Amino acid sequence: MTRLRDFLHDPAFAGIEAFSSKLWLASPTMHGEEQRWVDEAIRSNWVSTVGANINEVERQIADYVGCKHAVALSCGTAALHLATKLAGEALYGQARPDHGTLEGQKVFCSDCTFDASINPVGYEDGQAIFIDTEYDTWNMSPEALEKAFEMYPDVKLVVVAHLYGTPGKMDEICDICARHGALIVEDAAESLGAKYLLHGKWVETGAIGGYNAISFNGNKIITGSSGGMFLTDSREDADKVRKWSTQSREAAAWYQHEELGYNYRISNIVAGVVRGQIPYLEEHIAQKRAIWERYEKGLADLPVQMNPWDRDKSVPNFWLSCMTVNEEAMAPFVRGEQDELWQHESGKSSPGEILAALAAFNAEGRPIWKPMHMQPIYRTHAFVTAEGNGRGRSNAYIAGSGVDVGADIFRRGLCLPSDNKMTPEQQDTVIEIVHRCFA
Ligand SMILES: Cc1ncc(COP(=O)(O)O)c(C=O)c1O
Numbered sequence: 102m103t104r105l106r107d108f109l110h111d112p113a114f115a116g117i118e119a120f121s122s123k124l125w126l127a128s129p130t131m132h133g134e135e136q137r138w139v140d141e142a143i144r145s146n147w148v149s150t151v152g153a154n155i156n157e158v159e160r161q162i163a164d165y166v167g168c169k170h171a172v173a174l175s176c177g178t179a180a181l182h183l184a185t186k187l188a189g190e191a192l193y194g195q196a197r198p199d200h201g202t203l204e205g206q207k208v209f210c211s212d213c214t215f216d217a218s219i220n221p222v223g224y225e226d227g228q229a230i231f232i233d234t235e236y237d238t239w240n241m242s243p244e245a246l247e248k249a250f251e252m253y254p255d256v257k258l259v260v261v262a263h264l265y266g267t268p269g270k271m272d273e274i275c276d277i278c279a280r281h282g283a284l285i286v287e288d289a290a291e292s293l294g295a296k297y298l299l300h301g302k303w304v305e306t307g308a309i310g311g312y313n314a315i316s317f318n319g320n321k322i323i324t325g326s327s328g329g330m331f332l333t334d335s336r337e338d339a340d341k342v343r344k345w346s347t348q349s350r351e352a353a354a355w356y357q358h359e360e361l362g363y364n365y366r367i368s369n370i371v372a373g374v375v376r377g378q379i380p381y382l383e384e385h386i387a388q389k390r391a392i393w394e395r396y397e398k399g400l401a402d403l404p405v406q407m408n409p410w411d412r413d414k415s416v417p418n419f420w421l422s423c424m425t426v427n428e429e430a431m432a433p434f435v436r437g438e439q440d441e442l443w444q445h446e447s448g449k450s451s452p453g454e455i456l457a458a459l460a461a462f463n464a465e466g467r468p469i470w471k472p473m474h475m476q477p478i479y480r481t482h483a484f485v486t487a488e489g490n491g492r493g494r495s496n497a498y499i500a501g502s503g504v505d506v507g508a509d510i511f512r513r514g515l516c517l518p519s520d521n522k523m524t525p526e527q528q529d530t531v532i533e534i535v536h537r538c539f540a
Contacts, residue, residue: 106445106454106457106458108457108458108461108462109461109462113537113540114458114462114534114537117462117530117533117534117537118462119461119462119463120462120463120464120527120530121463122463123463123464123465124463124464124465124518124520124523124527124531125465125518125520126320126421126465126466126467126516126518126519126520127320127321127420127421127519127520127521128319128320128520128522129319129320129324129326130381130385130520130521130522131377132377132378132380132381133377134376134377134378134380135373135374135376135377135378136377137377138154138372138373138374138376138377139370139373139374139377141153141154141373142154142369142370142372142373143370147369148368148369148370149368149369150347150366150367150368150369151369152369152372153369154369154370154372154373154375154376155173155366155367155369155372157372157376158171158173158330158367158372158375158376158379159171159172159173159330161376161379162315162330162332162379163332165294165305165379165382166293166305166307166308166313166315166332167304167305167308168307168308168313168332168333168334169333169334169335169336169339170332170333170334170335170336170338170339171330171331171332171339172330172331172339172342172343172346173328173329173330173366173367173372173375174328174329174330174331174342174346174365174366174367175327175328175329175346175364175365175366175367175368175371176316176318176327176328176329176365177217177288177290177314177315177316177317177318177328177329177330178217178220178221178316178329179329179346179363179365180314180315180316180329180330180331181217181218181220181221181260181286181288181290181314181329182221182224182225182363182365183331183342183345183346183363183365184221184286184310184312184313184314184331184342185203185208185221185222185224185225185227185258185260185286185312186201186202186221186224186225186345187312187338187341187342188258188284188286188311188312189201189202189203189206189225189227189258190202191284192206192257192258192284193206195360196225196226198360198361200226201224201225201226201227202225202226202227203222203225203226203227203228203258204225204226204227205226205228206227206228206256206257206258207227207228207229207230207253207255207256207483208222208227208228208229208230208256208258208259208260209230209232209246209249209250209253209256209258209259209260209283209485210222210229210230210231210232210259210260210261210473211231211232211234211240211241211260211261211262211264211269211288211473212231212232212233212234212241212472212473212474212484212507213234213239213240213264213469213470213472213473213507213510213511214262214264214288214470214473215262215290215291215470216473216476216478217290218260218262218288218290219231219260219473221260222260227258228482229260229473229479229482230249230253230256230482230483230484230485231472231473231474231479231482231483231484231485231491232245232246232249232259232485233245233484233485233486233487233491233504233505233506233507234472234506234507234510235270235487235506236409236506236510237270237409237411238264238267238268238269238270238409238410238411238415239264239265239267239408239409239423239510240261240262240263240264240267240268240269240270241261241262241269241270241274242486242487242506243270243273243274243277244487245485245486245487246259246274246277246485247277248485248486248487248488248489249485250277250281250283252485252489252490253483254281256281256283257281257282257283257284258283258284258285258286259274259278259283259284259285259286260285260286260288261274261285261286261287261288261310262287262288262289262290262291263287263288263289263291263292263295263306264291264470265291265408265417265420265421265423265516266291266292266294266295266322266389266417266418266419266420266421267292267295267408267409267410267415267417268292268295268296268297268306268410268411268414268415268417270411271297271299271309272298272299272300272414275299275300275309284310284311284312285309285310285311285312286310286311286312286313286314287306287307287309287310287311287312287313287314288313288314289305289306289307289313289314289315289332290314290315290316290318290321290329291316291321291322291420291421292306292307292315292417292418292420293306293307293315293316293321293322293323293382293418294322294382294383294385294386294418295415295416295417295418296415296416297309297414297415298413298414298415307332308332311333311335312331312333312338313331313332313333314329314330314331314332315329315330315332316328316329317329317330317371317374317375317378321420322382322385322386322389322418322420323375323378323379323381323382323385324374324375324378325367325371325372325373325374325375325378326371326374327371328367328371328372328374328375329367343366344362345360345361345362345363345365346363346364346365346366347362347364347365347366348362348363348364349361349362349363350362385418385521386418386419388521389418389419389420389422389519389521390417390419392419392422392519392521392523392528393407393419393422393519395525395528395532396422396424396517396528396532399528399529399532400424400532400535400536403430403535403536403539404426404427404429404430404539405424405425405426405427405430405535406424406425406427407422407423407424408421408422408423408424408425408514419519420519421516421517421519422516422517422519423469423514423515423516423517424514424515424517424535425510425513425514426449426450426451426452426455426513426514427513428513430448430449430450430539431449431450431451431512431513432444432445432446432449432450432451432454433446433451434451434452434453434454434512436453436512438477441453443457445538447540448539448540449539450535450538450539452468452469452512452513452514452515454538455515455534455535455538456468456515458534458535458537458538459517459518459531459534459535462530462534464518464531464534465518466515466516466517466518467515467516468511468514468515468516469510469511469514469515469516470511471511472507472508472511474491474492474507475507475508475511486504486505486506487504488504491504491505517531517535518531
């Protein structure tokens with residue numbers, strides 16, 4: 102097997118020119134208004150973690166998402182940490198400063214997500230149990246979640262993410278959690294602007310859980326270069342996050358602390374960038390949707406599927422366009438911990454080959470996020486599929502059932518260049534490159 106293929110000189114790719122400037126997976130798209138609010142912060146000397154930009158982005162995003170309160174923070178991970186800590190305190194009480202609020206507790210977590218979704222469970226000394234994925238939206242499987250509650254009936258917290266901007270099956274997930282008295286931390290870092298028909302009413306992702314987070318990381322649908330936000334309907338929780346994120350000072354003239362603090366507040370400069378981006382959120386979503394639809398049409402004749410979404414109950418923000426190669430069209434492809442090998446076979450291809458071809462022509466794709474239960478750091482953590490225990494399902498005599506949806510999507514899938522500044526002509530070239538991989 103080889104991973105070496107000289108795509109630029111391979112006859113199968115004849116006539117395709119490498120992009121003169123790199124085509125990104127998802128890069129920031131500035132409009133000019135960002136500069137105005139950054140300049141305003143500097144001119145007025147509000148160069149700190151207080152200021153008008155922070156107040157405005159909190160007001161505007163709370164309004165947009167339909168949550169009563171928003172607290173702008175340094176990143177989405179900070180928002181998820183404080184969301185998870187709040188949920189831990191609500192369930193198990195305040196912890197000593199040298200202990201986490203989830204100490205000794207299990208938490209059900211989305212498996213196909215970025216590790217920032219679920220690392221906060223570890224920050225708070227909890228134990229993540231990973232819930233397998235479903236094929237309809239590539240998010241947490243309600244069947245697997247139900248199984249997990251059968252196996253671990255004491256669990257009271259669920260961390261759920263919406264992958265690539267596509268809402269998960271939140272009707273079912275919310276119902277299951279309500280039946281088991283479990284709280285929800287909602288990770289909408291990738292899905293700001295995505296909508297879901299929750300129990301007959303359209304809502305925004307980021308307004309569904311009890312404790313919600315979004316991200317303004319540089320690759321997100323709108324960005325502040327960094328930044329994130331905690332969203333909630335609870336005034337008390339918003340006030341708590343505001344306090345915790347600014348080192349938990351008590352109301353005294355001196356530094357007085359009764360609980361653990363963090364330096365997690367957003368800067369008024371970063372908030373200025375976000376403020377300049379908010380008016381363009383809908384435009385970015387429309388561009389991303391057009392990209393997804395162009396891929397769907399352009400790849401329709403290949404043995405591949407686009408990342409799916411529930412057309413009756415959701416409208417994604419189409420943050421990333423992704424595809425999976427159909428099983429019968431998978432060329433030989435193996436992955437180790439940090440490298441991979443693939444081989445070309447006529448009429449077939451693999452994520453490794455397609456990503457290598459895109460890179461050769463100066464376009465950035467990415468493998469599907471590697472599921473958490475497969476990550477070395479979490480390999481000893483429980484993993485629950487729709488069939489039950491997802492670990493250790495085979496022995497020398499009995500083949501395992503093989504149900505592991507996340508591993509399957511990771512093996513057969515990839516994220517395509519999804520930058521909203523990509524022109525239709527550039528995207529056509531990407532589509533052509535993918536076609537030639539299957540030649
Ligand atoms: C699903 C998910 N959760 C959380 C995060 C963390 O957000 P941030 O990078 O703003 O900390 C990200 C992205 O970075 C993400 O994609």
